[in-house]
Amino acid sequence: VRLAQLSPLLLPHPLITLWGGSLLRAGLHLFLTFTFPGSPLWMSSFEGLQSMGVLCFHCPIYISLLWVCGQSILGQLWGWHSWQGGYCITVVAWLYWTRYVPSLLTKPTKEPQKKTGASLEKLMGYMKPYIIRFGVVLSLVVISSLGEMPEAFTYAITVMSDYSHEVCAVCDLIYNITMCRIHTSIQRLGFQSVLKQEIAFFDKAQTGDLVSRITTDTNNTSESLSEKLSLLMWYFIRVTFHFIFMLNLSWKLSLFTAMGLPIIWVIPKISGKRYQLGAKVQKSLAQANDVATETFTSMKTVHSFANKEGEKERYRKRLEKTYSLNKEEAVAYAASTWTNSLSLSFNCKRSHILYYGGSLVTEGTVSSGDLVAFVLYELQFSSAVEIFEYVDRQPHVPPEGTLAPQKLEGYVQFKNVIFTYSTREDTPVLKGLSLELRPGQITALVGASGAGKSTCVSLLERFYLPQEGEILLDGQPLNSYKNQYLHDQISVVSQEPVLFARSGKENIKYPAYDATDEEMYQAAELDNAHKFISDLPNGYDTDAGEKGGQVSGGQKQHIAVARAPIRQPRILVLDDVTSNLDTESEHLVHQALLNDSNPCSVLLIAHKLSTVEKANHIVVLEEGKKGGTYADLVNRQNTGFQRKEGEELNN
Numbered sequence: 001v002r003l004a005q006l007s008p009l010l011l012p013h014p015l016i017t018l019w020g021g022s023l024l025r026a027g028l029h030l031f032l033t034f035t036f037p038g039s040p041l042w043m044s045s046f047e048g049l050q051s052m053g054v055l056c057f058h059c060p061i062y063i064s065l066l067w068v069c070g071q072s073i074l075g076q077l078w079g080w081h082s083w084q085g086g087y088c089i090t091v092v093a094w095l096y097w098t099r100y101v102p103s104l105l106t107k108p109t110k111e112p113q114k115k116t117g118a119s120l121e122k123l124m125g126y127m128k129p130y131i132i133r134f135g136v137v138l139s140l141v142v143i144s145s146l147g148e149m150p151e152a153f154t155y156a157i158t159v160m161s162d163y164s165h166e167v168c169a170v171c172d173l174i175y176n177i178t179m180c181r182i183h184t185s186i187q188r189l190g191f192q193s194v195l196k197q198e199i200a201f202f203d204k205a206q207t208g209d210l211v212s213r214i215t216t217d218t219n220n221t222s223e224s225l226s227e228k229l230s231l232l233m234w235y236f237i238r239v240t241f242h243f244i245f246m247l248n249l250s251w252k253l254s255l256f257t258a259m260g261l262p263i264i265w266v267i268p269k270i271s272g273k274r275y276q277l278g279a280k281v282q283k284s285l286a287q288a289n290d291v292a293t294e295t296f297t298s299m300k301t302v303h304s305f306a307n308k309e310g311e312k313e314r315y316r317k318r319l320e321k322t323y324s325l326n327k328e329e330a331v332a333y334a335a336s337t338w339t340n341s342l343s344l345s346f347n348c349k350r351s352h353i354l355y356y357g358g359s360l361v362t363e364g365t366v367s368s369g370d371l372v373a374f375v376l377y378e379l380q381f382s383s384a385v386e387i388f389e390y391v392d393r394q395p396h397v398p399p400e401g402t403l404a405p406q407k408l409e410g411y412v413q414f415k416n417v418i419f420t421y422s423t424r425e426d427t428p429v430l431k432g433l434s435l436e437l438r439p440g441q442i443t444a445l446v447g448a449s450g451a452g453k454s455t456c457v458s459l460l461e462r463f464y465l466p467q468e469g470e471i472l473l474d475g476q477p478l479n480s481y482k483n484q485y486l487h488d489q490i491s492v493v494s495q496e497p498v499l500f501a502r503s504g505k506e507n508i509k510y511p512a513y514d515a516t517d518e519e520m521y522q523a524a525e526l527d528n529a530h531k532f533i534s535d536l537p538n539g540y541d542t543d544a545g546e547k548g549g550q551v552s553g554g555q556k557q558h559i560a561v562a563r564a565p566i567r568q569p570r571i572l573v574l575d576d577v578t579s580n581l582d583t584e585s586e587h588l589v590h591q592a593l594l595n596d597s598n599p600c601s602v603l604l605i606a607h608k609l610s611t612v613e614k615a616n617h618i619v620v621l622e623e624g625k626k627g628g629t630y631a632d633l634v635n636r637q638n639t640g641f642q643r644k645e646g647e648e649l650n651n
């Protein structure tokens with residue numbers, strides 16, 4: 001009745017009335033917002049004004065669109081203002097727009113977007129080798145989607161739809177296995193990228209962080225990639241088909257659906273299928289993580305033995321195991337979905353077909369919502385960005401040298417070396433140090449704690465580069481030697497020996513696994529380790545525990561010492577090796593390492609007089625450069641000690 005009464009007035013200019021009304025309403029709202037003292041503060045904020053805009057103009061825009069398309073708009077004009085329809089939809093739209101639109105409009109996220117795009121590009125690069133598989137999957141999706149179309153009433157497609165579950169299962173299988181493969185390669189890439197960084201990088205980085213980047217983050221990235229990609233494929237194909245079908249049915253309905261996308265966006269939070277990894281997969285993944293953690297926490301040892309390749313290989317093997325378990329999981333998953341869908345389909349097929357026509361619109365719109373959510377909102381591969389930060393990072397190491405002479409004397413010269421750690425730029429450690437290591441002779445390096453003795457060893461191992469001065473090996477700059485060659489020639493037994501969670505045998509041979517057992521026994525016997533290793537429960541096969549935690553400090557030192565001669569180095573560095581050993585063991589170790597049978601250059605860092613007296617030369621390190629004589633140092637230390645004692649007595 002109301003419509004009939006009012007229509008003669010409004011009909012001639014319905015759009016003007018509509019827009020006029022909306023503008024009036026907006027004006028009134030604005031007026032009240034800014035003048036009425038009781039109006040809530042949020043109403044005058046950006047979000048408040050935006051909400052008001054949506055409330056006032058959503059309806060006129062929709063109706064104008066219909067009008068542009070030459071449709072009758074009278075029904076909508078009035079229908080919209082009824083309580084049952086229009087306002088409810090507008091409220092949902094308002095909720096949606098206030099929640100999502102401000103962030104879409106106002107976020108100046110140029111920089112991260114660029115990064116995300118680049119990372120996505122790289123991720124896509126990893127998928128390239130599998131393009132044929134993806135092509136097959138896509139075709140299968142097309143087939144199975146066709147099977148679900150209403151045209152399936154026609155005979156040919158009904159037959160196809162009968163097989164659509166099998167098609168789905170095959171599709172799932174190929175897809176999941178491919179994604180597992182991609183996951184494995186991303187993880188491997190992450191690991192290799194961290195491994196290639198220079199030692200100074202590890203001084204700053206947190207081990208836990210590194211490990212979680214290459215494990216959890218790669219996991220999240222590939223899971224997210226897998227999920228989004230499957231959503232994209234399924235929904236893109238399905239939505240296209242549904243939309244074509246809907247357009248056929250009614251283009252008006254389609255337009256309304258398209259306009260409803262933002263509203264529907266709020267409703268479904270389709271998280272995609274969550275693939276539950278079985279206990280086995282978890283375990284094997286944890287084992288792979290262990291290799292990564294262990295390698296990263298023992299980076300100096302790995303570098304020192306130039307065994308990056310060995311570690312890469314070990315990690316690759318663990319990942320292969322995870323991959324094959326993942327494959328089994330994928331097969332099981334595909335099989336279970338197939339059987340589930342089969343049993344379901346027996347019960348539901350009839351009702352499903354009948355129901356389909358009725359629920360088409362709803363189903364279509366939900367799918368469209370997912371698609372939009374995918375394309376516009378969910379493409380946030382933030383963890384991928386982090387992984388690719390490592391991949392892209394260029395390690396700060398000079399290009400590798402080329403020298404690898406057949407015969408090396410082992411003559412080392414430090415010439416006016418100045419060095420500061422990059423983490424403590426205001427505290428120089430070496431301030432113009434010069435020293436020599438002569439072939440066949442023992443040079444002792446002594447000095448107070450923190451004087452920079454171990455730093456000299458790190459420089460000799462090329463972990464860091466001096467800022468000034470140079471280090472020569474047989475007259476050639478250290479940098480001109482090949483990395484592997486250099487580390488084969490230098491054996492370092494460090495202050496804190498690091499053992500791997502492997503057997504005693506593997507630890508002694510590390511990384512020269514091709515050394516014979518005979519050579520290993522000889523090396524162990526030389527430093528008196530053979531007896532205690534043989535007495536262990538499984539002899540040389542006994543696990544040393546994480547970081548050698550299952551053997552004593554002294555035993556650990558013995559095993560580490562036995563490692564040194566096995567490679568027959570030209571330069572042997574003993575960094576306070578005997579501090580953990582009793583006098584007898586110390587004697588044996590020195591006998592083992594400092595005998596004449598292997599006339600290499602020896603750098604001996606020690607505190608005890610009994611050790612230092614074996615040296616041919618003694619270099620005293622004081623405040624980062626060569627200090628006075630050893631006798632002065634001993635005298636000073638003794639005086640200091642006596643004075644302290646005296647003071648205590650006086651007290």
Ligand SMILES: Nc1ncnc2c1ncn2[C@@H]1O[C@H](COP(=O)(O)OP(=O)(O)OP(=O)(O)O)[C@@H](O)[C@H]1O
Pocket residue numbers: 203421423424429447448449450451452453454455456495
């Ligand atoms: N990775 C690092 N980053 C920053 N500073 C370091 C690093 N390693 C050592 N330093 C610092 O450099 C100085 C020299 O350390 P270094 O380990 O060479 O001493 P040292 O003479 O071997 O001592 P000690 O006899 O106790 O082993 C110390 O002040 C130490 O704190």
